[in-house]
Amino acid sequence: MQKVRMGMVGGGPDAFIGAVHRMAANLDGKIQLVCGAFSRDPAKSQQMSSQLGIDAQRCYASYQAMFDAEARLPADERMEFVAIVTPNHLHFDVARQALQAGFHVLCDKPATLNLTEAQLLADVKQRSGRLYALTHTYTGYPMVVAARQLVVSGQLGKIRKVAVEYHQGWLADLSGDSGKQAAWRLDPAQAGSSCCMADIGVHAANLAEFICDDHIAELSADISASGNRQLDDDGVVMLRFAGGARGMLSASQIAVGEENNLRIRVYGEKASLDWSQESPNSLKLMHADKPFETLRAATPTAAALGGITRTPPGHPEGYLEAFANLYCQFAEQVSQARQQHPDIHSLLPGINEALRGMAFIETVVTASSSQQKWHKVPDVSNLSGQGGQA
Amino acid sequence: MQKVRMGMVGGGPDAFIGAVHRMAANLDGKIQLVCGAFSRDPAKSQQMSSQLGIDAQRCYASYQAMFDAEARLPADERMEFVAIVTPNHLHFDVARQALQAGFHVLCDKPATLNLTEAQLLADVKQRSGRLYALTHTYTGYPMVVAARQLVVSGQLGKIRKVAVEYHQGWLADLSGDSGKQAAWRLDPAQAGSSCCMADIGVHAANLAEFICDDHIAELSADISASGNRQLDDDGVVMLRFAGGARGMLSASQIAVGEENNLRIRVYGEKASLDWSQESPNSLKLMHADKPFETLRAATPTAAALGGITRTPPGHPEGYLEAFANLYCQFAEQVSQARQQHPDIHSLLPGINEALRGMAFIETVVTASSSQQKWHKVPDVSNLSGQGGQA
């Protein structure tokens, strides 16, 4: 296929996640970065643009300017989708304007700052007829896709219990709160109503819903903030899924020594599974009456369950490949959308996941300060149809 | 020291836990089993007695008969303590009568069927001046003792978060409910108000309190029963410790494929630890600013933290050795008590742990059916002093 043309908003010289997005987009050679508004600082933006080998004329002073100018370019030349890697509080406006200008959008998580914005965005997206994807990266791992397929195909039986956790330790030291990565996450103005739950708890919730093909219907929560922090840096949530399973979710940014310990176990009536992000190429299956099995990425058995891999078994793929898998699928969708109205169904996280994520975060925050035990998570499915990419 | 003389109530030919107690008592050659009331069925009791090489005259028809007869034997001949390994609903009465007859008691967990019985027992114990120990086996593991010591000595800093779980899968299949091990555990008349929380959840709670040297002050719970079961087989508990730490506890007997997956992580302000019962000889330490460490049982570093070991590093010890460590310490206390009034302080779980365990179980059951989120766990410390063995 012809390379898909991407623009980028955010991702200047010091940005971390912008670089990750570019590597993910680069890896498979299917996407070409053709334009960008990398920074509010024009010098920095030009510096980035030059470093990336982008035509200086397509390095824009603002995202608004970029959408305007690109929209005026010939169809086979202009940017086809925009990757949004700005600070979080801008995600909503950039995405909205991009969609309204006719561009597909791939946005870093979270979609917006709150549920209200997410609902507005869902509305814009619906009317735009454009594609929207959200980088819930962990669903890009092939063994996560395999895990979901095992659940969906009934090999675990009815799901009874889910245990999911995402433990980090990088915010353990209160003296580091002024650091670049910490400062905005702990500032309600920039991060919204939650730090830990919004940053990583929502990944854990998304992972559980993705693998179980189910929704968290009710929850009870206890989140907390260390020292004088205004936002949570740790929390526990008891879960009840729409399908009847119970569960627990733990997220922490103060778990000293933990790196990115995202782990999920799903216990069904017939079998169970166990997956960890830090060892992503193995999926442990537990049975009642036979030995444990370890399903390994890229083996024929695993390949039959879906998921994208590039190397033979035992040559590990990791986080960037999982990220690239999202880009790969999105590029494929954009390419298909050249010919047709994009009513593409896929496993890519999209506007529904954006809505559910925001609903989860807000419910956790509300529930945690309440004396009432159970709180319903708003049902967002009626807003925007079903599937990841309706 | 002269061997300590033990009697046993329960532990007939088909009993599982009785055999475990005997192996634990045998291992170090410090204890001699001199009498027993192994079964209500006299033939079975005699069979067991003969198999164990016990003098036929000291195989008794009932525990009452045993306590009477042994009490009349010369002091240097009679049983010094009784190991109670009957079905749970008898624990209370056997222990009470043994204490009242002047014998020390080592009782399989749980101490009683409910908190009321436990309080009565604590009272009897207090007045008897006899020793009482409860086999919360997991506190016998040397790396658990080491973990506690690391916490107590401040090497982890103030504890912020505790994650403890005990997952089994052996009750996953509802069709097995009539099996010997399952039937009584799922019967309220024999097991009390809880199955899963009383059988293993309380072990998890005890382990957390032991390592953290702290008490669970408040909790919120969600327990559930599969199918038509009358008692819980799974549950999640959110914890708040008296010392300020938060936590979560998950226990399950329907986690298909899990064996005895008891694991605890304790996150402090300075460092964290991670221990699993199924790999009991390693203790993972996590630091903010240096590599993970794996502390191994029986190494000089570990030995300096306490705990009993018998073999060099890398020659694994396991569950029976942990169990034997409790027997070892108890035999030592009994031996010391020959000379003096037994006001021995040790890490052995005792009557306080019995009280706290019952308080935990009852609070979880109450909390789970309540719409109120937080429930205080009754403070039992005023009943019986402090320490494991006051």
Add this chain to the structure above:
Amino acid sequence: MQKVRMGMVGGGPDAFIGAVHRMAANLDGKIQLVCGAFSRDPAKSQQMSSQLGIDAQRCYASYQAMFDAEARLPADERMEFVAIVTPNHLHFDVARQALQAGFHVLCDKPATLNLTEAQLLADVKQRSGRLYALTHTYTGYPMVVAARQLVVSGQLGKIRKVAVEYHQGWLADLSGDSGKQAAWRLDPAQAGSSCCMADIGVHAANLAEFICDDHIAELSADISASGNRQLDDDGVVMLRFAGGARGMLSASQIAVGEENNLRIRVYGEKASLDWSQESPNSLKLMHADKPFETLRAATPTAAALGGITRTPPGHPEGYLEAFANLYCQFAEQVSQARQQHPDIHSLLPGINEALRGMAFIETVVTASSSQQKWHKVPDVSNLSGQGGQA
């Protein structure tokens, strides 16, 4: 069954392995230690005897005196077998005299100091009609028995490759050579022609032969000694088995940080297996066309493959239990031998393993200093029939 009566030679107050043997004998309650010659120092011997609760009259000044006196006791009272836990250079003479006096023998490894002695012992054993067992402890692990059964039953197909290693680090520091455990092992007068290969290399060789049910037919070796040591502390051996498999064996006592890292992998035409002594309750099975399997001790699948266990899956058993499994089997044989001539066949290591072990060690030492690549290992099977316990 009636308890089996055991005597012990060696195992005084400071001895390590004597205590291990006693714990192994104690664990299952089937064996009673009735007499001993624990030390050349009568005071120490009496001290031990008293500590163990043995009748003072049956604490003997020498093993010769013990064999004489016990032989004169009534048949239902006298020691039935002797456990030999002396320094290695005495193993041969104690075992020979015990057999000649009509006692069964269970001897700590190695059986003798050299092959010549082993052949003499085999001859004595043959003529005595008594039982002889050698504590190649690792064959007592249930998953090792399971591994052998998988090979023997053909589930791995024809074996092609074996990789076995036993790495320790405790002799890494040359300054510790005068320590009690090190000194005699590095002294040719007390340890024979080899340190590392005789102490642990032979365990690795035995394990490979046991699991594969095959013999090492030829080998090439490179052993070495650090500093000024007279005996090897490290070595590598290339193996060719009688049945056609190739292999490698590595043994080291200078592998800094290693504890008792005995590991074996066996690769067959259809499947492979991987077992490690430090995680003894798991056996990894590798297949060409399906997920890895982890077979766990005490599960129904594992139990069907043989091996002795005492606790449910997930309650780990370890080194002492493996050791006790040898004692258990030996006690059973001794008990059977009360009624009949002991032509019992079992998996217990016996005189053949004694012969093969010595042949292995001597061939490695010879081969290492030779410029010729391959050296045949003497075939000892014609000396003493077949099976572990002929």
Add this chain to the structure above:
Amino acid sequence: MQKVRMGMVGGGPDAFIGAVHRMAANLDGKIQLVCGAFSRDPAKSQQMSSQLGIDAQRCYASYQAMFDAEARLPADERMEFVAIVTPNHLHFDVARQALQAGFHVLCDKPATLNLTEAQLLADVKQRSGRLYALTHTYTGYPMVVAARQLVVSGQLGKIRKVAVEYHQGWLADLSGDSGKQAAWRLDPAQAGSSCCMADIGVHAANLAEFICDDHIAELSADISASGNRQLDDDGVVMLRFAGGARGMLSASQIAVGEENNLRIRVYGEKASLDWSQESPNSLKLMHADKPFETLRAATPTAAALGGITRTPPGHPEGYLEAFANLYCQFAEQVSQARQQHPDIHSLLPGINEALRGMAFIETVVTASSSQQKWHKVPDVSNLSGQGGQA
């Protein structure tokens, strides 16, 4: 920096390793693929070229044609280096012609079919003044670089023992010999004198030499071929390093179930290390007197030891990133070489590793069929200076 311009020889539509090279080159956005001779079949070559978005005019019918044409392009437009991903028997000629035409070369392993060719190539390389790199991929892993740095800086003390292995199982089934990947590797005409040792054994040898900063001086070997195969599919090698360490190397392609199990352990006088390719982001350090440490990629401690990483700790990088690290370094060197004569020293494997690899393979093959135990590995250092990239 300005993107580095790359051409590719080989890597047509069905090729596996060509795609890996392109992903590695893509990942960091520093390299642009500007031309290629992807296949002898012009249609396939054009198909690939078009798929990759390369100017049709720069898709060439042969590598000779490519070198000719590109050499005539302006200096700031023409290809700067060629990536060689043809079948192995062509590596030599393509590399030689490229160097002679003035292009830098990055060649897939092995450099040539035999040592003679490698020596000729070293000569051409020397006279050309061009850069040459060989993709011994595993040296690109950051924890391998860290391991080397720990050795070089003396933290392990003098190295005593090295255990390295590379076990695969994909050639276990003889019925698969006609498959595309298997057929040429087992054919002496295309693969040279060895299959297993040339394909993966040499990676293991390279890894050991890289980490230890030492050379294998002597070896003894036993390689074998299953069934009627003409080339080895398994083998064991005893090693002696120039610096005094001993070692063993095992390589296998018939180890059923193994994927790409490349593992190395290096035992020094003070400490030891353990690294596995399948879990590449952890490096285990073993000490004599303190707990094991696990050094994790991208942590500050690891970063201080060198190595390239792109993601925070706990977001795993894998094989493609290791591969990209070689490309990254090579692109940097090419960029530097624009300004100056390239006498760049780096850790990148180069012509010396090419020579040593061929010397290793040929010595193993010779040694295996010899009755003499030890065989010297030819010293190639006098041919081409020192360092990876002289």
